[in-house]
Amino acid sequence: MKFETVTIKDIAKALGLSTSTVSRALRGSYEISSETKKLLLEYAEKINYRPNPIALSLKERRSRSIGVIVCEIANNFFSQAINGIESIAYNRGYHVIISQSHESFEREMVTVQHLASRSVDGLLVSIASETTDLSHFIELHEKGLPIVFFDRITNEIETHKVVVNNYKGAYDATTHLINNGFKKIAHITGSPSLSITMERLRGYKEALEANNIPHDEKLVQYCHHNGMIYDEVEEALMKVMKGKNKPDALLTPGDRLTTSCMTALKKMGKKIPEDIALIGFTNTNLADLFNPSLSAIRQPAFEMGQVATELLFQIIESKRPVTDFETRVLETELFIRETTK
Amino acid sequence: MKFETVTIKDIAKALGLSTSTVSRALRGSYEISSETKKLLLEYAEKINYRPNPIALSLKERRSRSIGVIVCEIANNFFSQAINGIESIAYNRGYHVIISQSHESFEREMVTVQHLASRSVDGLLVSIASETTDLSHFIELHEKGLPIVFFDRITNEIETHKVVVNNYKGAYDATTHLINNGFKKIAHITGSPSLSITMERLRGYKEALEANNIPHDEKLVQYCHHNGMIYDEVEEALMKVMKGKNKPDALLTPGDRLTTSCMTALKKMGKKIPEDIALIGFTNTNLADLFNPSLSAIRQPAFEMGQVATELLFQIIESKRPVTDFETRVLETELFIRETTK
DNA sequence: TTGTATGCGTTATCAG
DNA sequence: CTGATAACGCATACAA
Numbered sequence: 001m002k003f004e005t006v007t008i009k010d011i012a013k014a015l016g017l018s019t020s021t022v023s024r025a026l027r028g029s030y031e032i033s034s035e036t037k038k039l040l041l042e043y044a045e046k047i048n049y050r051p052n053p054i055a056l057s058l059k060e061r062r063s064r065s066i067g068v069i070v071c072e073i074a075n076n077f078f079s080q081a082i083n084g085i086e087s088i089a090y091n092r093g094y095h096v097i098i099s100q101s102h103e104s105f106e107r108e109m110v111t112v113q114h115l116a117s118r119s120v121d122g123l124l125v126s127i128a129s130e131t132t133d134l135s136h137f138i139e140l141h142e143k144g145l146p147i148v149f150f151d152r153i154t155n156e157i158e159t160h161k162v163v164v165n166n167y168k169g170a171y172d173a174t175t176h177l178i179n180n181g182f183k184k185i186a187h188i189t190g191s192p193s194l195s196i197t198m199e200r201l202r203g204y205k206e207a208l209e210a211n212n213i214p215h216d217e218k219l220v221q222y223c224h225h226n227g228m229i230y231d232e233v234e235e236a237l238m239k240v241m242k243g244k245n246k247p248d249a250l251l252t253p254g255d256r257l258t259t260s261c262m263t264a265l266k267k268m269g270k271k272i273p274e275d276i277a278l279i280g281f282t283n284t285n286l287a288d289l290f291n292p293s294l295s296a297i298r299q300p301a302f303e304m305g306q307v308a309t310e311l312l313f314q315i316i317e318s319k320r321p322v323t324d325f326e327t328r329v330l331e332t333e334l335f336i337r338e339t340t341k
Numbered sequence: 342m343k344f345e346t347v348t349i350k351d352i353a354k355a356l357g358l359s360t361s362t363v364s365r366a367l368r369g370s371y372e373i374s375s376e377t378k379k380l381l382l383e384y385a386e387k388i389n390y391r392p393n394p395i396a397l398s399l400k401e402r403r404s405r406s407i408g409v410i411v412c413e414i415a416n417n418f419f420s421q422a423i424n425g426i427e428s429i430a431y432n433r434g435y436h437v438i439i440s441q442s443h444e445s446f447e448r449e450m451v452t453v454q455h456l457a458s459r460s461v462d463g464l465l466v467s468i469a470s471e472t473t474d475l476s477h478f479i480e481l482h483e484k485g486l487p488i489v490f491f492d493r494i495t496n497e498i499e500t501h502k503v504v505v506n507n508y509k510g511a512y513d514a515t516t517h518l519i520n521n522g523f524k525k526i527a528h529i530t531g532s533p534s535l536s537i538t539m540e541r542l543r544g545y546k547e548a549l550e551a552n553n554i555p556h557d558e559k560l561v562q563y564c565h566h567n568g569m570i571y572d573e574v575e576e577a578l579m580k581v582m583k584g585k586n587k588p589d590a591l592l593t594p595g596d597r598l599t600t601s602c603m604t605a606l607k608k609m610g611k612k613i614p615e616d617i618a619l620i621g622f623t624n625t626n627l628a629d630l631f632n633p634s635l636s637a638i639r640q641p642a643f644e645m646g647q648v649a650t651e652l653l654f655q656i657i658e659s660k661r662p663v664t665d666f667e668t669r670v671l672e673t674e675l676f677i678r679e680t681t682k
Numbered sequence: 683t684t685g686t687a688t689g690c691g692t693t694a695t696c697a698g
Numbered sequence: 699c700t701g702a703t704a705a706c707g708c709a710t711a712c713a714a
Binding site for chain 3: 396
């Protein structure tokens with residue numbers, strides 16, 4: 001016996017009562033004589049009794065904890081989102097279990113299974129970029145596990161979703177660059193398998209179109225590791241910079257991608273924004289220091305975590321199966337720093 | 342019944358065997374007829390049987406998971422450390438449960454209790470800056486829960502510890518500044534309640550002393566929130582900059598503190614390193630972009646996570662109580678960028 | 683109002 | 699080689 005923890009049995013024995021009486025007193029159910037109740041509660045307090053959550057989980061098939069799975073916590077967008085998640089969950093007495101997929105499909109699958117078998121009451125998921133097969137989620141979702149997708153979502157599963165308006169963010173950013181005299185705007189972006197990547201691409205393209213700027217495919221480069229692997233970003237940037245149609249501005253989505261691009265530019269001896277302008281989607285507070293560009297697109301990460309968690313509790317707490325799911329769209333903010341070329 | 346998960350009972354019923362037989366076959370214990378064993382394993386595979394970890398935890402009083410508690414994951418030092426932790430833990434088939442204290446004593450206490458009651462097999466802890474009373478750790482440690490402290494440690498508990506050589510890091514950084522002609526070096530640092538803060542202070546002071554530079558108390562400012570609250574850092578910096586003895590260089594430990602200082606300096610219109618030099622302890626890859634200073638002190642965060650986890654497993658896996666604890670000290674690296682004033 | 687018995691999923695002990 | 703039973707800590711239907 002590793003830990004001699006106090007159990008309901010110990011209390012029962014010590015006070016000459018049955019375990020059921022103790023149990024009832026402790027959780028205030030049934031009316032039991034307020035006398036023994038008081039006695040019990042005092043004793044429990046005295047010997048510092050704590051119910052065993054594992055036993056509870058086994059019995060009740062729930063754990064009062066929710067699982068979160070993101071690609072990386074070393075990404076300010078996600079760590080801020082997690083803080084938003086915690087802010088809601090802890091208020092409700094829930095614990096938050098954080099896991100990373102590191103963009104790996106395999107890892108995501110294993111982790112999700114593990115969380116589910118640990119009886120998490122719900123799951124907050126931002127899909128790994130490697131993932132195309134969603135059956136591990138579908139299976140659990142069909143079994144009734146509440147899932148809310150945030151940021152990186154899928155259309156293959158009917159549930160609540162929370163996203164940033166990536167389309168509008170990219171559209172606004174691109175338009176802003178155009179309005180300030182930039183015409184050759186490159187787009188170094190993330191994995192094309194991600195919903196957010198395609199939304200951003202759409203915004204970028206439509207902004208060009210609206211301004212009668214022809215779209216040059218070669219100015220768009222995908223980084224399958226979303227900026228986590230620096231060399232990939234550098235190579236993508238190099239391709240664009242060494243092309244015929246040399247860009248005068250850069251649109252980069254995501255925290256890591258943006259900062260990797262900045263590092264690469266610096267390494268190439270390019271000054272921002274003198275040599276090339278840059279607008280990034282980033283929540284890194286460091287961004288203020290970079291003077292990276294005209295501006296930056298700020299994503300409401302904390303709020304996204306909060307909203308996703310509230311929606312998750314909506315499912316968890318509803319007695320009957322939820323059928324009317326919604327997709328909440330949060331707006332980005334364009335932080336304007338300089339406005340001239 | 343929320344989830345219809347397959348249990349050992351289902352298998353037993355389906356195959357007309359007893360649960361004990363099934364259990365034995367599944368875990369390969371005892372010699373049971375290789376015929377029924379094969380049958381069983383195949384069937385289990387077919388219906389995708391997964392043992393219920395909660396039931397196992399209840400029975401075995403262990404969970405094959407370890408808990409990590411840090412102040413913030415939105416801090417590159419810690420998120421990198423966590424990646425190091427995971428890299429070791431997952432190889433051993435252990436899961437990692439990440440929690441944040443947000444520097445709050447209360448939160449740390451609650452979380453630690455929760456992890457313990459969830460039967461984590463061990464704890465990796467970096468102490469919250471608010472914490473002075475360690476009884477929540479002491480109690481668990483005495484009950485036999487393996488604990489390893491990393492980065493922010495305590496002398497009140499005898500166990501394995503892993504730290505960065507903060508003394509030498511600060512000494513080297515300060516010496517480097519002095520060697521490059523800086524003499525009025527301010528030290529904006531973290532909470533004085535932290536072991537790391539005091540070690541760094543010692544290194545800073547001794548480097549000054551070794552170079553016959555008098556130590557001006559007013560050049561040292563403590564930020565009790567370790568850079569998480571920007572205004573506090575700005576105020577500290579302001580105090581130093583507006584003092585009589587205006588510094589020509591800055592030594593800032595920690596990821597958040599360093600970057601907050603840089604933001605504040607920028608806001609004050611100060612250029613780094615032209616107006617003021619800066620050496621920070623930082624693992625932010627962004628640091629490369631800042632050109633923050635002559636150099637930077639890099640902490641081996643990933644490695645620290647790995648070492649701490651290995652030490653933890655050393656305790657977890659030893660059958661008899663461990664008595665010879667060690668404190669592992671990892672060296673920082675001084676990344677030199679510019680060498681002239 | 684309180685006690686007894688049962689079960690959550692699994693393994694260990696003991697009998698057969 | 700296999701099966702019945704108890705136990706891990708708790709909650710609850712049922713009985714008293």
